[in-house]
Amino acid sequence: MVAVQKKRDQPWLIRTYSGHSSARASNALYRTNLAKGQTGLSVAFDLPTQTGYDADSPLARGEVGKVGVPLSHIEDMDQLFDQIPLDKMNTAMTINATAPWLLALYIGLAQRRGIDPKLLSGTTQNDIIKEYLSRGTYIYPPGPSMRLIADTINYTVKHVPRWNPTNICSYHLQEAGATPVQELAYALCAAMAVLDRVKASGEIAPDEFPQVVDRISFFVNAGIRFVEECCKLRAFGDMWNELTLNRYQVEDPKRRRFRYGVQVNSLGLTEAQPENNVQRIVLEMLAVVLSKGARARAIQLPAWNEAMGLPRPWDQQWALRMQQVMAFETDLLEYGDILDGSPVIAAKVAELIEGAREEIANVEAQGGIIAAIESGYIKRELVGSHMQRLRAIESGDLKIIGVNCFQETAISPLTVGSDGNIMKTDPAAEREQIERLRAHRNNRNAAEVGAALQGLTDAAKSSENIMPSSIRCALAGVTTGEWGDSLRAVFGEFRPPTGIDIAIDSRVVLGKKDQVTDLRARVADTGNALGRPLKLLVGKPGLDGHSNGAEQIAVKARDVGFEVVYDGIRLTPQQIAQAALEEGVHMVGLSILSGSHMELVESVLQELRLRDLAAVPVVAGGIIPPEDAAKLVAQGVRAVYTPKDFNLNTIMADMVDVIRECNGLLRIGLLQ
C-alpha cells in the first residue's frame, strides 16, 4: 500500500559532529554535508583549541587538527565558514573552557561580514561541570569558570538573543558510566548551579529571568536500553518543568520546556563485529524520537566504526542517512505522543524521578554540585558505576553481542579496506597550521593586540563581562593561546579529583572469584620475588581527556594488589617519565584514545631512556589501530590493549607476566 504523505511534524535538526585537519578542509566537509541534506552544523574542535593553546605550544604536539578543527584566530574562523551564510546557519560548537572566546570569534566574524549578531543562531556547549567530571577540557578553577559561563549567558541574552549560550550536558556523564538516575540528577544540579550563578551576578532583572531560563538547553545521551531511556527523557521534561516553576518562578509553560539535543551512546559501540553498531545506533535514536512530548530538537549520531577511530565521510553519510530514514520514511512524525497514557511508562518515569530527587537532595546537602566535584564525591560515584558496568560485561551478566557472547563471525567486507577503515587526518596539518599561525602573528597590529589583551586582563580581574573585551581581541587578531594564557594568569589552573579512590572488593561482586584470588596471589608472589610490592604508574600523556580506561585499569590494578600511581589526565611525557623515576615503578601503563599515540608513546620512551629507565616495561592501551600497535611494539612497547580486550582480569594477568618476563621470571600464563 502506498501511503500518501499526511501532515507531518517538522523533523529535528539533523547534524553530524565533524571537523578535522584545518579550517579549509573542514569547510569543504561542511559544505558537502549540507549539500547531502544536513540541516545544521556541529563543529568538533581539536584539543589545543579546546584547552586554550596555540598550535605551536609544546603541549599541542601531535594533537593539532587530530580530533577536530584547529582554530587559532579570526582568519581561521573566516575560512571555516567560507561561503556559509552565518545569519542563515544554525551552528553548534562543542566548546567549553574557551567557549567565550570561540563565541567572540564567531560574533567578531559576523560583525566583519556586516551581519547583525542578533541574527546569529546556534549553541556553544559551555558547560564546565561535566568537563571536570568526564570530558576533561577544563582549564580554570570552578569559581572563575562558572563566572565565564554566566558572562556569556548575560551577554547573549541581550545581544545575541537567538543563541543558546550553554548546553547542560548529561551525555558525557553516561559516557563515563552514569546510570539514568545519575544522569538526571547531576545534569539538573548543573543547570541549577548555572542559573543560580547568573541570578547572583545581578545583571538580569527579575522579570527578565524567565528569558534566561528559556535559553538553557540540554545535551543528553540515549543508550541501548531504549525503553528506559525514553522514560528518562520524559522524566527530564517533568522535572525541568517543575524546577523552573518552583525554583525560578517561570510562569509561561513554553519557557519551561525541556529542550534538548542528542548524541546517542558511544560507550557501548564495539570494536568487535563493528557492523552491529548500526543496529545499536538506530535503536538508541528511537528512544529520543519515539515520544513526541519528549522528542529531541537536534540529533547527531556516531558511526559504525566509532570504536576503531575517526569516521570517514562515507561513514558519516551512513549515520546521516539513518536519521533521514527515521524522519522521512517512517510514519513517526505523523502522530501525537504514542506513549501518553501508558501505565508502564508512567511507572518507570516516576521511579526515575524519585531516584533522581533523592540524589539531588544528597548533592544539595553536600553544598551543591561544585562542592561535590571538589570533594571528589560525584567523580567517585561515576567511576563506581562504570566499574559495575565493566564487571557485568566480564561476568556475562550484561550481554554485548560479538564481545562477550556470539563472538564467532565471518570476515566482514566492511573491515578489509586498505585505509584501515577509518579517517586519517592530514599529517601535514600540524605544520601548516603552525606556519599559518606564525604568518598571522606577523601580520597584526601589535599595539592593537596589546591593548585588546590588556582590556581582557582588566575585565578578568574586575567583574566586567568578559565578552566585549573578547570580541575586541577577536577583531584585533588575538590568538586562542593568547586568550587562554591571559586568563590563566588571572584565574590560575585547576585539576579536579580523579575519583579512583573508591572502596571496592571485586571478589564479592564478581562471579569469577577464583580469578581475582589467583591474580592477587600472582601479584603478591611476583612482588615477593622482586623484593617489594608491584608498583604501577598509569599515565595519560598529551591533551587527551578520555580517562575511563585509565581509571578502570587503575582501580582494577589496586584491587588485585598493585600499588598504583595515577595523577589524572593531561600530563606531558616528561612529567610521566619523571614520575616513573621518582616513584620507582615496575611498569608504566599509558592510556591514549585521542589518536596521538605514535607521537606521545615515542616521546615517553625517549624521556624514560634519558633517565636510565629503558628497562622499565611500558604497555599502552586505547584506540590504537593494529598497524600502529605493531609499530609501537617494534619501538619497545611490551603490549598493546584495545577495547576488544574487555576482560580486565586477562589484562592484569598479562601485565604481571610482562613484569615477570622483564625481570627474568617465568610467565605464569592465562588465568583459568
Added chain:
Amino acid sequence: MALINLPDPEQLASRILRGVREAVASGLNLLDNRLADARSRSARLLASLSGERQMNEGHLVGVTGPPGAGKSSLVSAMIREWRFSGRTVGVLAVDPSSRPELGGGALLGDRIRIKNSSYDEGLFIRSLANRNQMGGVSSEVWPMSWLMLSCFDVVVVETVGVGQTEIDIAEIGDTVCYVAQPASGDTIQYLKSGIIQIPDIFAVNKCDLGAPARKTAAEISRSAPRQDRREDWDYPVCLVSATMNTGIKQLNDQIDRHRSFLVGAGSLGNLRTRHHSAWVMRLLKEEFGTFGLELAGGSATISQRLGEHRSCQFEEYERIRTQILSRFKSDNSSSSITKKEHPNEQAVV
C-alpha cells in the same frame, strides 16, 4: 630466579650525596626491597650516607592531619616558598593500603596535588603505601626519609593522621606540623583526650573560609596543654590557606624557628638518636615480637648497643636483626619462624 641488579651501595651513596636524581630513586628502591641481599646492601648504603651531616643537618618535617584537610595542597604551597628561597626538597607521601585479604593494593594520588606542573630539579616526590603496618606509617619511611635527608635541604613526610597514627610521625620528624580542618571537632577532641601527642606546630588550613577557621584556631590554642616533651616551646597555631597561598611564609618561618629552637637547646642530635632507637625497637618488635627482642638481649641491651653506634644505627639494626634470625634458626627449627614472611631470607642467614 629474578634478575635483579642490585646497586653497589658505596658507589650509589656517593652519587646520592651529589644529588643525582637517578641515584636517589634507585637508593629508595633498594631501601624498599626486602630481599636478604637488598637488606644488607641497604644497611651499607645508609651507613655510607650517615655520619655527622645526618645527625645535625637538614630538616625533617612531618606533616599530618585528617584526610581532606589540605595537607598535600599545603605541602605544595610550602614547597613553592622553600624553592623560592633556594632550598631543595624531598617528599615522602604516605597513603593507606587496602587490607591484605582485599589484595593489599594502594592508590597513590598525592603527587599531583603536591607538584605544580613545571619541571623542577630541586624537588623529588616519592609516594609510599603504608602497607597496613602498625600506626599507619610503613617501616620503610624511616630509612627512606634518612636517605632523602642526605641530599635535600628539607624532607617532608606527609601521612594521614586520624587518631593514634600521629605517634609514629612524631617519631620521625624533627618538627611535626598538624594540619587541622576548620569546623571539624576532631583535632580538639584528640588533643583533649590525649590521643595525639602535641605536634610542634598547628596549621589551621582553609582560612579562606573565614570564621570557621578562626574559630578552630582559637579552640586549638585554648585546648593544647602546655606540658610536653619539648619544654619552652610555645606550640604556635598558624592560620593558612593553601589555595589562596596566605600565611605560608609565616608557617615556614615557624618551622625554621622550631629547628633553631632544637639546635639552640642542643637537642636535635639527641632527638634524632631517640627517634632512631624508637624505630629500631618498633621494627624488631613488629618482625620478631617480644620473644625476638629477648633473643637479642632485651630492650635495655639493644638501646645501649644503638647508643654506642649513634651514627650508624642502621648497620647496628641490621646486625641485631641477623643475630635474632640466626638465633631463631638454631633455637627453633619450625617452619614459620618470624611473624612476617621472608621468602628469600633463610638462604643467606
